[in-house]
Amino acid sequence: MPDSKAIFLKDATVNAADGDQRAFIRKALGGYYTNRDLQKARYRDWERARDAASLAKWSAVNDLANVLEKFTANFERNGGVVHWARDAAEARAIILKIAEDAKAKAIVKSKCMTSEEIHLNDALEKAGYGVVESDLGEFIQQLRGEAPYHFVFPCMHVKREAISELFTKHLGTAPTDSPEELTMIARRHLRQLYVDADIGITGANFLVAETGQISITENEGNARLTAALPRIHIALSGIEKVVNNLDDLSVLLPMLATAGAGQPMTCYNTLYSGPRKKGECDGPEEFHIVLLDNARTRLLSDPEQRDALHCIRCGACLNVCPIFKNIGGLAYGTTYQGPIGSVITPHLRGLKQWNHLSGASSLCGACTDACPVRIDLHHHLLHNRRNAAKESPTLFDRAFHNGFNFVIKRPWLFATGGRIFRATLPLLQKLPLPYMGAWMKTRDLPKAPSQSFRDQWKNQNV
Amino acid sequence: MSDARSDIFARIREALKVKAPKPHLKTDANPGKTSTVAKPWLPDGGETADASLTILAEQLAKLKAVLIRVPDKAAAAKAVAELSAAKNWKKVAFHGHELLRPIAASLPCETWEADASFDKQRLEGCDAGITTCESIVAQLGSILVSSATSGGRALSVLPHVHVVVAEASQVVPDLGEALALAKARHGDQMPSMLSFITGPSRTGDIERILVLGAHGPKELYLVLIG
Numbered sequence: 001m002p003d004s005k006a007i008f009l010k011d012a013t014v015n016a017a018d019g020d021q022r023a024f025i026r027k028a029l030g031g032y033y034t035n036r037d038l039q040k041a042r043y044r045d046w047e048r049a050r051d052a053a054s055l056a057k058w059s060a061v062n063d064l065a066n067v068l069e070k071f072t073a074n075f076e077r078n079g080g081v082v083h084w085a086r087d088a089a090e091a092r093a094i095i096l097k098i099a100e101d102a103k104a105k106a107i108v109k110s111k112c113m114t115s116e117e118i119h120l121n122d123a124l125e126k127a128g129y130g131v132v133e134s135d136l137g138e139f140i141q142q143l144r145g146e147a148p149y150h151f152v153f154p155c156m157h158v159k160r161e162a163i164s165e166l167f168t169k170h171l172g173t174a175p176t177d178s179p180e181e182l183t184m185i186a187r188r189h190l191r192q193l194y195v196d197a198d199i200g201i202t203g204a205n206f207l208v209a210e211t212g213q214i215s216i217t218e219n220e221g222n223a224r225l226t227a228a229l230p231r232i233h234i235a236l237s238g239i240e241k242v243v244n245n246l247d248d249l250s251v252l253l254p255m256l257a258t259a260g261a262g263q264p265m266t267c268y269n270t271l272y273s274g275p276r277k278k279g280e281c282d283g284p285e286e287f288h289i290v291l292l293d294n295a296r297t298r299l300l301s302d303p304e305q306r307d308a309l310h311c312i313r314c315g316a317c318l319n320v321c322p323i324f325k326n327i328g329g330l331a332y333g334t335t336y337q338g339p340i341g342s343v344i345t346p347h348l349r350g351l352k353q354w355n356h357l358s359g360a361s362s363l364c365g366a367c368t369d370a371c372p373v374r375i376d377l378h379h380h381l382l383h384n385r386r387n388a389a390k391e392s393p394t395l396f397d398r399a400f401h402n403g404f405n406f407v408i409k410r411p412w413l414f415a416t417g418g419r420i421f422r423a424t425l426p427l428l429q430k431l432p433l434p435y436m437g438a439w440m441k442t443r444d445l446p447k448a449p450s451q452s453f454r455d456q457w458k459n460q461n462v
Numbered sequence: 463m464s465d466a467r468s469d470i471f472a473r474i475r476e477a478l479k480v481k482a483p484k485p486h487l488k489t490d491a492n493p494g495k496t497s498t499v500a501k502p503w504l505p506d507g508g509e510t511a512d513a514s515l516t517i518l519a520e521q522l523a524k525l526k527a528v529l530i531r532v533p534d535k536a537a538a539a540k541a542v543a544e545l546s547a548a549k550n551w552k553k554v555a556f557h558g559h560e561l562l563r564p565i566a567a568s569l570p571c572e573t574w575e576a577d578a579s580f581d582k583q584r585l586e587g588c589d590a591g592i593t594t595c596e597s598i599v600a601q602l603g604s605i606l607v608s609s610a611t612s613g614g615r616a617l618s619v620l621p622h623v624h625v626v627v628a629e630a631s632q633v634v635p636d637l638g639e640a641l642a643l644a645k646a647r648h649g650d651q652m653p654s655m656l657s658f659i660t661g662p663s664r665t666g667d668i669e670r671i672l673v674l675g676a677h678g679p680k681e682l683y684l685v686l687i688g
């Protein structure tokens with residue numbers, strides 16, 4: 001069993017039994033459901049708006065080479081520098097080189113899941129740079145030394161008492177149980193760090209080919225400050241984030257906010273095109289973008305699941321997922337949690353080690369219904385299960401399917417087997433069944449019916 | 463060894479040799495000019511100027527931003543001066559714009575034209591920043607600022623309070639129109655930053671409880687003339 005699977009099973013078992021924590025997560029998401037429904041109701045046709053959003057991403061992803069070429073040409077025309085990274089190591093090397101050339105000391109970051117994907121903080125800290133996360137949730141997770149729990153709400157699982165203790169320990173502030181006071185502590189602490197930082201690192205939510213702008217969505221204003229005050233701005237983005245034009249944003253920006261956080265629009269949606277222009281009083285002198293592949297082209301080459309690249313990382317599929325709500329985000333052990341993470345991680349990191357995530361679904365389809373760009377999430381989980389069974393079937397898979405095949409083609413054997421099974425079921429209920437341990441721990445076998453379905457059908461009085 | 467750029471492009475071209483079907487759509491949506499095609503499906507931004515203003519007022523109230531409507535420039539100056547006195551501002555930074563200079567002159571405190579001699583440390587010490595804007599989106603309650611109309615990048619986000627002074631004619635119904643207007647106005651010379659500000663800065667990171675003033679302004683005022 002790969003480690004990732006063993007860890008997943010252990011964490012999932014522990015978390016699912018923690019009723020307190022589950023109730024806390026349910027409560028935290030309660031307000032989201034209400035606000036999301038209120039905002040959705042303002043759409044005159046949410047379903048068609050989803051179609052438009054889906055088409056906007058589909059047309060860019062399926063013409064990726066041309067759209068990327070256009071984006072980078074315009075980005076350079078605006079005075080920015082484009083870097084390409086085939087994998088995580090190349091992306092880290094590029095960013096380290098920029099920092100080294102700039103003789104930087106302090107780096108401030110705003111929330112960027114792609115940087116989690118490439119483990120950027122570790123690399124920067126090892127090289128001796130001070131790195132501080134400025135998004136409140138990420139800042140808290142950085143102090144806790146823990147990965148984000150949810151890629152939109154990074155510390156939604158942490159109670160205020162724990163945050164207060166954390167701040168007392170690291171920042172020496174007085175304990176408080178007010179979320180407002182805790183937020184102000186972080187605000188005061190981070191202010192001077194923005195002013196002093198040499199480099200600001202951000203992600204990008206959309207890359208606009210038509211104008212060469214990048215679009216960043218955030219609520220706190222920390223990305224605004226990160227891209228305003230330091231001398232150098234580096235944006236790190238996956239290559240799939242491109243859209244054709246500004247027009248597409250008129251659908252995607254509001255839908256991202258409504259689906260993901262139940263807002264009409266996220267507080268700051270900012271378009272950046274290049275470093276400080278002539279005549280502008282502030283802004284960075286250099287603007288770099290690092291465009292990352294890191295196995296995205298592998299996902300692109302699977303036409304059946306290519307639409308997983310349409311994801312705008314709103315987090316809606318996590319918020320509605322019964323599995324996420326019960327086992328929590330950390331159990332996944334992935335950068336991207338929840339249904340979308342379970343779909344793409346096997347592509348990005350290997351099906352063999354990560355196929356267990358395809359089973360982390362009840363196939364209820366809540367994720368697919370929630371997705372603003374209509375990614376067929378729960379079917380993709382099935383597709384991954386099928387692909388894994390094809391690619392590297394386990395001994396059990398093979399024995400089971402061969403056996404099933406053999407029996408189902410022989411009706412007399414099927415009937416005899418059924419009779420034996422019905423007769424021995426009361427006995428089986430008392431025995432520990434191989435392969436069924438985890439399942440049986442919380443479940444009982446049903447009572448055996450007196451007749452098989454086929455007999456019942458034959459004997460019915462219609 | 464080939465470089466990363468050509469490698470990635472080769473991988474993309476190879477991957478796209480197999481076509482993916484068009485997404486399975488529930489409706490008859492067509493690709494094309496998204497803002498026109500999708501406009502009737504998105505939240506309403508108002509058909510007339512009056513309807514837009516009504517929607518704008520509702521949205522701003524929900525966002526906890528404050529809308530102050532005034533008949534003319536003199537009244538705008540008076541409104542901002544009253545605000546300044548009530549909130550006891552000591553230092554106010556403003557964007558060097560003909561609409562804003564007389565307003566700044568009428569304030570009962572120290573004022574500073576931030577873009578004329580930019581200094582981030584000094585800006586950090588200001589109680590409020592006053593700017594103009596590109597346009598205002600009724601549909602979502604968003605105010606579009608840019609590095610050209612708002613004294614650069616930091617003035618509209620670093621001080622604790624942000625005051626926007628605008629003419630009522632700058633209100634547009636929806637996001638699509640605001641973007642089209644910015645494109646028409648700046649062409650391929652876009653300001654290096656364009657930002658839709660939708661309410662005061664906020665976070666829900668602690669137990670998903672809403673707190674205003676995370677890193678950006680805690681208070682947002684829109685003074686609308688006319």
Ligand code: SF4
Binds near residue numbers: 313340
């Ligand atoms: S898959 Fe869809 S719902 Fe999930 S994060 Fe991506 S865009 Fe949002």
